[in-house]
Amino acid sequence: MITEKKVLLAASQPEFGAGLVRALAMEPADVVGQISDSGIRGRGGAGFPTGVKWRLAADFSSPVKYVICNADEGEPGTFKDRILIQKYSERLMEGMTIAGYAIGASKGIIYLRAEYSCLVPVIEEAVQKLTDKGLLGDNIQGRGVNFHIELVRGAGAYICGEETALIESLEGRSGMPRNKPPYPVTSGYLNKPTVINNVETFCAIPHIVLNGAEWYNDLGSGECSGTKLFSISGDVEKPGVYELPMGAPLMDLLELAGAEDIQAVQVGGASGTTVPASDISRTLSFKDLPPGGSVIVFDNTISMIDVLDNFMNFFVHESCGQCTPCREGTLQLQKAIEKIISGEINGMEELDGFFKLAGVMKATSKCGLGQTAANCFVDIVSDFAVFHGGISSHEGDE
Numbered sequence: 260m261i262t263e264k265k266v267l268l269a270a271s272q273p274e275f276g277a278g279l280v281r282a283l284a285m286e287p288a289d290v291v292g293q294i295s296d297s298g299i300r301g302r303g304g305a306g307f308p309t310g311v312k313w314r315l316a317a318d319f320s321s322p323v324k325y326v327i328c329n330a331d332e333g334e335p336g337t338f339k340d341r342i343l344i345q346k347y348s349e350r351l352m353e354g355m356t357i358a359g360y361a362i363g364a365s366k367g368i369i370y371l372r373a374e375y376s377c378l379v380p381v382i383e384e385a386v387q388k389l390t391d392k393g394l395l396g397d398n399i400q401g402r403g404v405n406f407h408i409e410l411v412r413g414a415g416a417y418i419c420g421e422e423t424a425l426i427e428s429l430e431g432r433s434g435m436p437r438n439k440p441p442y443p444v445t446s447g448y449l450n451k452p453t454v455i456n457n458v459e460t461f462c463a464i465p466h467i468v469l470n471g472a473e474w475y476n477d478l479g480s481g482e483c484s485g486t487k488l489f490s491i492s493g494d495v496e497k498p499g500v501y502e503l504p505m506g507a508p509l510m511d512l513l514e515l516a517g518a519e520d521i522q523a524v525q526v527g528g529a530s531g532t533t534v535p536a537s538d539i540s541r542t543l544s545f546k547d548l549p550p551g552g553s554v555i556v557f558d559n560t561i562s563m564i565d566v567l568d569n570f571m572n573f574f575v576h577e578s579c580g581q582c583t584p585c586r587e588g589t590l591q592l593q594k595a596i597e598k599i600i601s602g603e604i605n606g607m608e609e610l611d612g613f614f615k616l617a618g619v620m621k622a623t624s625k626c627g628l629g630q631t632a633a634n635c636f637v638d639i640v641s642d643f644a645v646f647h648g649g650i651s652s653h654e655g656d657e
């Protein structure tokens with residue numbers, strides 16, 4: 260069994276600012292190179308390589324650039340970023356300042372989930388502390404580098420966590436995702452090159468700068484680098500936030516959290532993957548079960564069709580309604596679920612059209628919400644006993 264490997268949550272932490280001081284002694288391009296070599300991929304869900312993102316923004320010539328921290332944390336079951344901000348907001352800001360130095364930005368914005376009002380004083384205090392220590396503000400460490408951080412409260416919508424909807428919201432409009440390209444790295448906030456990263460991604464940066472790319476690579480397992488935080492909840496004895504090597508088997512996390520009676524595990528939130536108990540040897544990695552922040556365990560007392568109903572209602576409610584496949588597709592899937600619950604649909608053969616619809620939603624929706632909203636439908640209907648006769652396709656196939 261692979262045990263917890265604590266870096267971001269380690270009891271003994273490097274001094275705040277040590278990573279930034281080390282970064283400032285390097286050329287900005289070398290900082291970007293080190294982040295690339297570390298293999299770190301974004302911890303907000305999509306897993307885009309952070310070094311590639313930073314390099315694209317750094318290479319784009321512009322006198323004004325921005326660094327944005329996505330602290331919207333709206334995925335159901337995710338609470339790891341809240342813990343990081345509560346305990347390590349100075350580390351987060353250190354990571355953002357390193358990003359600013361690396362890409363040539365002097366302004367950072369933390370976009371904080373509306374419901375996290377308790378974190379506002381924590382963030383404000385950290386900004387003040389770092390400014391007093393000469394680690395934030397003008398002429399950082401006497402090196403002629405400026406970086407200021409502003410806190411902006413989110414708009415209270417899940418879609419505002421999508422990076423281009425977040426930018427729209429920051430600019431004072433409704434949180435509706437933009438067409439891509441252009442991507443934020445060349446045309447983001449106020450149409451300037453913008454790096455947007457998740458809280459956890461920024462928190463890892465100072466550790467990488469201090470300990471090196473190879474060290475970070477070695478923390479992971481398989482072909483994955485680094486560690487990953489998981490917020491685990493549901494039917495477990497010890498819910499909470501755990502840090503494991505990226506690429507660890509799901510069963511390790513379940514064991515740590517004390518999950519005994521397992522019917523299903525949802526990895527990566529409502530838009531992620533729902534697996535039956537027989538699949539818990541699969542790995543938490545971008546190649547297998549893409550790890551967002553959330554892992555929810557359902558025991559055998561839970562009705563999985565009710566779980567699905569709950570998640571689809573969430574997507575219907577949170578779709579911004581801008582594009583047809585997502586707006587109408589989520590409604591159609593919601594109706595199919597209602598028919599399964601009422602017994603009007605009672606077998607897989609009646610769901611062919613809905614599986615095709617799920618494929619269309621994935622292929623043609625404008626943003627990640629619509630592209631992934633049908634995942635829970637496909638997984639739960641295929642692998643669990645959802646029909647009135649209690650026969651899942653899984654059992655029926657055998």
Ligand SMILES: Cc1cc2nc3c(=O)[nH]c(=O)nc-3n(C[C@H](O)[C@H](O)[C@H](O)COP(=O)(O)O)c2cc1C
Nearest residue numbers: 301302303329332333420421422456457460627628
């Ligand atoms: C509907 C939706 C909601 C999202 N919510 C979040 C969020 O709350 N936090 C986050 O970091 N990324 C969220 N993302 C992903 C962001 O669009 C973006 O990929 C991420 O902030 C990039 O940071 P990273 O590369 O460090 O992961 C969301 C994406 C979608 C489609």
Ligand code: SF4
Nearest residue numbers: 579581582585626629
């Ligand atoms: S996929 Fe859904 S949430 Fe995304 S832009 Fe289209 S309607 Fe809006």
